[in-house]
Amino acid sequence: MLHFLQKRVNDDTKSHDALPAEQRSGDAASAKSSALSKKQGRVEDLMRRLAEKLGKENDTEGGR
Amino acid sequence: MMLRAVFCVGLLAIVGAAQEPDGATSLPAVPAVVVQNPFQPFDRAKFDAAAKALGASDAQLAAFTSSSAELGLARAADDLLRSLAPSFDAAVRKHEQGDPEAAVALAQVLAETKAPLLRAHVRYHLARLFLDSDDPENALTVLGEYVQHDINVSPLDAEAAFFYAQALADMPLPDMALPRFRAFLQWFPDASERFRAAAHQRMGEIERQQESRLHDLANGMKKTTRDLRKQRTGKPTQLDQEKYLEELQQLIEEFQERENQGSGPASGLGPSSNPASESALPEGEGTVGNLEKRTTLADRWGDMKDADRERIAAKVQNGLPPQYKKMLEDYYKKLGKAGTRQ
Numbered sequence: 001m002l003h004f005l006q007k008r009v010n011d012d013t014k015s016h017d018a019l020p021a022e023q024r025s026g027d028a029a030s031a032k033s034s035a036l037s038k039k040q041g042r043v044e045d046l047m048r049r050l051a052e053k054l055g056k057e058n059d060t061e062g063g064r
Numbered sequence: 065m066m067l068r069a070v071f072c073v074g075l076l077a078i079v080g081a082a083q084e085p086d087g088a089t090s091l092p093a094v095p096a097v098v099v100q101n102p103f104q105p106f107d108r109a110k111f112d113a114a115a116k117a118l119g120a121s122d123a124q125l126a127a128f129t130s131s132s133a134e135l136g137l138a139r140a141a142d143d144l145l146r147s148l149a150p151s152f153d154a155a156v157r158k159h160e161q162g163d164p165e166a167a168v169a170l171a172q173v174l175a176e177t178k179a180p181l182l183r184a185h186v187r188y189h190l191a192r193l194f195l196d197s198d199d200p201e202n203a204l205t206v207l208g209e210y211v212q213h214d215i216n217v218s219p220l221d222a223e224a225a226f227f228y229a230q231a232l233a234d235m236p237l238p239d240m241a242l243p244r245f246r247a248f249l250q251w252f253p254d255a256s257e258r259f260r261a262a263a264h265q266r267m268g269e270i271e272r273q274q275e276s277r278l279h280d281l282a283n284g285m286k287k288t289t290r291d292l293r294k295q296r297t298g299k300p301t302q303l304d305q306e307k308y309l310e311e312l313q314q315l316i317e318e319f320q321e322r323e324n325q326g327s328g329p330a331s332g333l334g335p336s337s338n339p340a341s342e343s344a345l346p347e348g349e350g351t352v353g354n355l356e357k358r359t360t361l362a363d364r365w366g367d368m369k370d371a372d373r374e375r376i377a378a379k380v381q382n383g384l385p386p387q388y389k390k391m392l393e394d395y396y397k398k399l400g401k402a403g404t405r406q
């Protein structure tokens with residue numbers, strides 16, 4: 001899941017960066033990079049939650 | 065420049081000293097470098113002179129004395145500076161009201177003044193503004209200037225040192241933030257309890273996260289999230305993203321491998337919902353390949369020389385993050401038990 005989501009953000013970033021320079025400026029480009037940032041942020045959030053979850057489970061097992 | 069260099073070197077030395085009591089490494093003990101704290105205790109006479117140079121009257125300084133008892137030195141000093149410099153007060157007010165113009169207003173005041181006391185307060189507010197805007201890089205730059213040019217003139221020093229560490233943590237650069245939080249706590253024992261408690265909390269979070277590759281990965285992604293927001297979609301960002309993908313793939317493969325080896329759930333994926341009452345293999349002839357594999361591993365562990373087993377055990381004990389250390393301790397313990405049943 002995380003792998004899939006990160007792959008999608010990577011592909012979108014590459015596609016956006018491959019656009020001609022004139023299409024990578026202005027409001028539309030700004031909105032696009034903001035959307036990319038949000039997607040990357042969602043992957044980060046999921047990764048953080050997974051790390052916290054595994055950390056808690058390890059702590060629980062360590063305390064047994 | 066000199067002060068900033070001392071600040072950085074001093075903080076690095078603190079890291080080294082803090083690691084020694086752990087005894088976690090087999091490296092020979094290295095004597096701690098004497099740390100020079102660039103911050104001096106708040107000098108009221110120096111502050112008064114600087115405030116007077118900005119136009120403070122005796123009555124205003126007396127008011128500062130009484131309000132500092134109630135509000136604390138830092139807040140009282142900031143209020144005094146705001147009353148002495150209307151343009152600064154207006155800029156801070158803009159920040160408080162969420163006005164986008166606040167940054168430029170603060171920068172203008174900064175450009176116009178040569179007074180270190182006022183510069184210190186402007187830089188502090190500018191850095192706070194950047195932090196509030198999720199822009200720790202710029203906050204770090206501004207606070208670096210504060211440390212370089214403006215320390216030892218305002219009671220804001222402690223808070224500036226705290227937010228310097230905070231900016232590093234937000235970047236996120238946990239390896240650099242941790243010693244700076246530690247230095248803040250060591251160098252400012254009388255700082256506001258709110259900041260000291262926050263520093264302890266952040267240090268705890270950073271230390272827990274440093275033990276986890278998943279947190280490392282999330283930290284990198286956080287930086288990339290910010291890069292993308294700043295429209296940095298070029299090769300450096302793409303290379304970072306490729307690394308995340310490779311790391312994710314590697315983690316997935318490692319988890320799968322551990323599960324296949326029968327060493328229990330990978331990295332704390334949870335205990336079995338139906339555990340066996342004991343870890344012995346069931347009686348009878350094994351007909352599944354996995355059972356044969358586990359027996360072979362146990363055989364190999366049992367057949368090893370004591371010195372080789374001790375060498376592996378030492379590797380488990382030294383240099384592994386705690387969660388992997390615990391995982392491997394359990395794994396070898398299980399192998400040892402299986403081996404003794406042969």
